[in-house]
Amino acid sequence: MERRPLRLRKGLPMLDKLKQQVYDANMALERAGLVLLTWGNVSGRDPDSGLVAIKPSGVEYEQMTPAQMVVVDMEGKVVEGELKPSSDTPTHLELYRSFPGIGGVAHSHSTVATAWAQAGRSLPCYGTTHADQFRGPVPVTEEMSPEAVGGDYELETGKAIVRAFEDLDPAEIPAVLVAGHGPFTWGKTAAAATENSIVLEHVALIGLLTEGLSPEAQSIAAFLRDKHFFRKHGDGAYYGQSDS
Amino acid sequence: MERRPLRLRKGLPMLDKLKQQVYDANMALERAGLVLLTWGNVSGRDPDSGLVAIKPSGVEYEQMTPAQMVVVDMEGKVVEGELKPSSDTPTHLELYRSFPGIGGVAHSHSTVATAWAQAGRSLPCYGTTHADQFRGPVPVTEEMSPEAVGGDYELETGKAIVRAFEDLDPAEIPAVLVAGHGPFTWGKTAAAATENSIVLEHVALIGLLTEGLSPEAQSIAAFLRDKHFFRKHGDGAYYGQSDS
Amino acid sequence: MERRPLRLRKGLPMLDKLKQQVYDANMALERAGLVLLTWGNVSGRDPDSGLVAIKPSGVEYEQMTPAQMVVVDMEGKVVEGELKPSSDTPTHLELYRSFPGIGGVAHSHSTVATAWAQAGRSLPCYGTTHADQFRGPVPVTEEMSPEAVGGDYELETGKAIVRAFEDLDPAEIPAVLVAGHGPFTWGKTAAAATENSIVLEHVALIGLLTEGLSPEAQSIAAFLRDKHFFRKHGDGAYYGQSDS
Amino acid sequence: MERRPLRLRKGLPMLDKLKQQVYDANMALERAGLVLLTWGNVSGRDPDSGLVAIKPSGVEYEQMTPAQMVVVDMEGKVVEGELKPSSDTPTHLELYRSFPGIGGVAHSHSTVATAWAQAGRSLPCYGTTHADQFRGPVPVTEEMSPEAVGGDYELETGKAIVRAFEDLDPAEIPAVLVAGHGPFTWGKTAAAATENSIVLEHVALIGLLTEGLSPEAQSIAAFLRDKHFFRKHGDGAYYGQSDS
Numbered sequence: 001m002e003r004r005p006l007r008l009r010k011g012l013p014m015l016d017k018l019k020q021q022v023y024d025a026n027m028a029l030e031r032a033g034l035v036l037l038t039w040g041n042v043s044g045r046d047p048d049s050g051l052v053a054i055k056p057s058g059v060e061y062e063q064m065t066p067a068q069m070v071v072v073d074m075e076g077k078v079v080e081g082e083l084k085p086s087s088d089t090p091t092h093l094e095l096y097r098s099f100p101g102i103g104g105v106a107h108s109h110s111t112v113a114t115a116w117a118q119a120g121r122s123l124p125c126y127g128t129t130h131a132d133q134f135r136g137p138v139p140v141t142e143e144m145s146p147e148a149v150g151g152d153y154e155l156e157t158g159k160a161i162v163r164a165f166e167d168l169d170p171a172e173i174p175a176v177l178v179a180g181h182g183p184f185t186w187g188k189t190a191a192a193a194t195e196n197s198i199v200l201e202h203v204a205l206i207g208l209l210t211e212g213l214s215p216e217a218q219s220i221a222a223f224l225r226d227k228h229f230f231r232k233h234g235d236g237a238y239y240g241q242s243d244s
Numbered sequence: 245m246e247r248r249p250l251r252l253r254k255g256l257p258m259l260d261k262l263k264q265q266v267y268d269a270n271m272a273l274e275r276a277g278l279v280l281l282t283w284g285n286v287s288g289r290d291p292d293s294g295l296v297a298i299k300p301s302g303v304e305y306e307q308m309t310p311a312q313m314v315v316v317d318m319e320g321k322v323v324e325g326e327l328k329p330s331s332d333t334p335t336h337l338e339l340y341r342s343f344p345g346i347g348g349v350a351h352s353h354s355t356v357a358t359a360w361a362q363a364g365r366s367l368p369c370y371g372t373t374h375a376d377q378f379r380g381p382v383p384v385t386e387e388m389s390p391e392a393v394g395g396d397y398e399l400e401t402g403k404a405i406v407r408a409f410e411d412l413d414p415a416e417i418p419a420v421l422v423a424g425h426g427p428f429t430w431g432k433t434a435a436a437a438t439e440n441s442i443v444l445e446h447v448a449l450i451g452l453l454t455e456g457l458s459p460e461a462q463s464i465a466a467f468l469r470d471k472h473f474f475r476k477h478g479d480g481a482y483y484g485q486s487d488s
Numbered sequence: 489m490e491r492r493p494l495r496l497r498k499g500l501p502m503l504d505k506l507k508q509q510v511y512d513a514n515m516a517l518e519r520a521g522l523v524l525l526t527w528g529n530v531s532g533r534d535p536d537s538g539l540v541a542i543k544p545s546g547v548e549y550e551q552m553t554p555a556q557m558v559v560v561d562m563e564g565k566v567v568e569g570e571l572k573p574s575s576d577t578p579t580h581l582e583l584y585r586s587f588p589g590i591g592g593v594a595h596s597h598s599t600v601a602t603a604w605a606q607a608g609r610s611l612p613c614y615g616t617t618h619a620d621q622f623r624g625p626v627p628v629t630e631e632m633s634p635e636a637v638g639g640d641y642e643l644e645t646g647k648a649i650v651r652a653f654e655d656l657d658p659a660e661i662p663a664v665l666v667a668g669h670g671p672f673t674w675g676k677t678a679a680a681a682t683e684n685s686i687v688l689e690h691v692a693l694i695g696l697l698t699e700g701l702s703p704e705a706q707s708i709a710a711f712l713r714d715k716h717f718f719r720k721h722g723d724g725a726y727y728g729q730s731d732s
Numbered sequence: 733m734e735r736r737p738l739r740l741r742k743g744l745p746m747l748d749k750l751k752q753q754v755y756d757a758n759m760a761l762e763r764a765g766l767v768l769l770t771w772g773n774v775s776g777r778d779p780d781s782g783l784v785a786i787k788p789s790g791v792e793y794e795q796m797t798p799a800q801m802v803v804v805d806m807e808g809k810v811v812e813g814e815l816k817p818s819s820d821t822p823t824h825l826e827l828y829r830s831f832p833g834i835g836g837v838a839h840s841h842s843t844v845a846t847a848w849a850q851a852g853r854s855l856p857c858y859g860t861t862h863a864d865q866f867r868g869p870v871p872v873t874e875e876m877s878p879e880a881v882g883g884d885y886e887l888e889t890g891k892a893i894v895r896a897f898e899d900l901d902p903a904e905i906p907a908v909l910v911a912g913h914g915p916f917t918w919g920k921t922a923a924a925a926t927e928n929s930i931v932l933e934h935v936a937l938i939g940l941l942t943e944g945l946s947p948e949a950q951s952i953a954a955f956l957r958d959k960h961f962f963r964k965h966g967d968g969a970y971y972g973q974s975d976s
Binding site (some may be wrong): 612614615616618620642683686687690693694695699701702705708709711712715719726727728729730 | 738769770771789790791815816819841843844846847848849850851852853876878882883885912913914921940943944966
Binding site (some may be wrong): 126127128129132180195197199202205206207210211212214216220221224226231238239240241242244 | 251280281282283300301302303327331351353355356358360361362363364388390393394397424425426428442452455456
């Protein structure tokens, strides 16, 4: 008789709420039309335990349940769940380790953001829609070396993302284009990460059309960009209802 | 115990009908696919009282109710409603003040109209579909100055729109592209404003494709443009059923 | 008391079946995404009486009923129905008069076909999808003169279409692009006319993308075009199930 | 009294399961938006008997049933079913004969893949989304000669496809673009063939947009391409859940 490894550490919270949130954020990503087949994944991190819940690898959205979300620790070890976590888990973990304060990561091969990634181009801030969510261009990573691809590929993908943010604030630009691959986004929660993927795809499309209409299109002025970003973010934000 | 400010002036009509119409026009804008997340807003003006009902700021469409529409006076003071009005309210009010006879204003970041706005280009009248609704090019505003953006930004946005209509009739061209930002449209009612947003997005897309097929594409002749515009508008209109 | 004009000639068939077919074809056109607002219309002709049923002008699709279809004779006189017929009725009638054997006409402002019309370009036969339905390029009309537009405009539109087919067989190319305006299609029935509008929009899009991928794209060879056209049309057709 | 030909050989399995799978794969192709009207078809092959079930020719998807799938032998003779098989059946059979190990074939006129076919261009491997499914460019066939088109056209189409794979492995690149016509895909099952059509359409679109954003776009490096392909295929695959 085979013994199943112990998946549930004694005293560990079941993290049911996080798993539900991560499930919801994965389903929202799919509902938004950003996912082809099973090729997308969202994770969320529990701020207390530091554990991360993530979509299982290659499971159909229609059949997926909240209970199937896989919980891993920061070394990628499965601490709860019967299924294999997303193959992109090491990329997610590297972002949690390197970008303090984020609580969710999303990845998809959404059509237009992926086209920018394949073109090897960062996405300019062509308008206020972009600036509402991203305070400047969304950067593209450098191409990965044969050694990085041949090594711990998914971890190296995360490192390439982190390098692209050496001079950028991931809280102000919560998105990246991995060259030749596609977008990753993040946020304070799994839901926020998904929302950033949705906005990224939208502004990637508007940006592409903008260039089609005007090959000499320019980024908007920094003062207009910042006006919009800080209407929605930070202490001076006045968009939406106050939370209290 | 905190005292809530008196929101309902004595003797003021509840404006329930207007709030329902404004709610419906907001939902129609979202259903037409013109709204990203919560980033759109429609208002309507009561011709008797001069009061304006508008979408609350940042509220999810799925959870929104007619009762949540916020009623403001022409100075932007909330006279009915529990929520904050759209942050774009001062822009709407400036249009009501400056464009006599309009009873509805709509704003979105719809994909293709926003691309024209980001490209800083007015939308030429490339065909009869455009001319059915807009009697000539839909103008783009000038870029706003650092002072305007740093001042009363949303009011200044309205003023920039009004300046773009110095030599145009807002009743004949009920739409504008705010440079680097996106479209505003208006009409006799909130529903008409939404309809103009829908048509604008459609002709913005057809116009973009027209240029792709023929970089030398020309606007249609003025006699054909006016034939179509006046088939549907004014005393000689013969499209549709007579209202009586 | 006002007397309503006699709309129903004695002994005239109610044409209920035709009205249902025309209603269905109009709804199919809208369901296919080819119609903006109320801006589309399909008609069908009863081969026995020569009467034509057509969509009423400017009526919302959601509220439309089969009984509202308007029946006109070949001079455009309403012989059955309470509403005004489509303002494009004279165009439809000119096509019935000039193209023998057709029993349905459809008109829309579908996005991509309209872009070709606005670009003033005929649609080349770039592939077998096009050739399955249209045996050669879909022609664009000449631009209409000020006199034609200022005169009986909708009738003149029909005449411009007919002139574009002087050297073409409308049974083999059941579609046209009216310059600066949009597509008209036809067929043996109202349903066939709608189907041709659907195929036209599809091949208009594929054709546009083909040129984007290869500015030197060529029409397919005549022998391949005819192979596909005659797989589906004429005595040698072998696509589909035999009708018997 | 007319005698119906014997359609069911004695002792032959009813192949109900295969017909259901082929029906499902056809419906999935349509649901994915890849099919215009009735212009798509998927087949599946029973590995034991070598018989092939395929969609009947020209039947509406809404009315189609699993029982209507037509079973043919490798010579194209109908061995079960009341309807005519797809007119493209000889193309499917040629692929089964020539590409060992495949169990499903799909064909559609999906918009963007067809545009690449009409442009006469193979689809470069511009990113990892492409490489996840196709290990290299998706080839385009040569144009067919007048003799091939005038002869056994659908069989010759299959032969043209096979010739395009003289130096390629159809198990690693399970897709082709037939010049001037459209895509065919295949896989171990009918469902896999449909999935490859879905991915092909997606990467065809991303590829087209990539070129729009960067006319000098390059294929990704072979080491990155192979990393992604073999993450999902072959003995070293680690994407998804293990089947055991």
